[in-house]
Amino acid sequence: MRSVDFAPLYRATVGFDRVADLLDRVMAADTPQPGYPPYNIEKTDENAYRISIAVAGFSESELNVEVKDGALIVSASKAADDKERNFLHRGIATRAFERRFQLADHVRVNGASHVDGMLNIDLVREVPEALKPRRIEITNGAAGVIEAETVAA
Structure with missing residues (x-):
């Protein structure tokens, strides 16, 4: 169904x-969509948004943010660890991931920052002038007819 x-x-x-x-x-x-890594999407202004992704354990060089075919693609891969570790408990997942966000028309990425284990991606919606509401002047009916006759002649 x-x-x-x-x-x-x-x-x-x-x-x-x-x-x-x-x-x-x-x-x-x-x-089903994967739940890793967790993320937030917030509206910060009338035409501004922020996607915050929890990327604990990843450095800036291990993160990749790109826009392709109208989608924002965030991916990360951890470099192989040279030394062998003996974890008693491993609760911090540093596995590779790829998360996709479909962008609406006229939304572009304004920048990205990595602070305190959070990757913040700022987005802005820029509506072109042609699509913004505009006021149409109403003219006198006679002036409109004269203009139409002038165009036809």
Whole structure:
């Protein structure tokens, strides 16, 4: 019962194919999302966001943050440890991981920082001028007709 047919959506809309593809991918993913590493997503301003990922045990050189095909990809791999250790309890997981975040249109990565075992990635939504609301001047009806006649001539 997890399959949904988006064909009616494709027939009735124009330009929403990316959203439909995203929904289709989410619905088709039968594998549960991994819980490692834990992360937070917060809204820091009207058009600003921050993703904070707990990366205890990783240095900046072992972390990789990249944007590819509209997705933010955060990955890490720990270098092989030269010395053999004898752990009595090992609760800090330093295994390799890759975490993906699908970015909305007009969202870009503003920067990343690694502080106190947390990787903070700042995002900003930049709406282009063409998509921002704008006020349309209403002119006198006669002026509009004259303008239309001038254009037609």
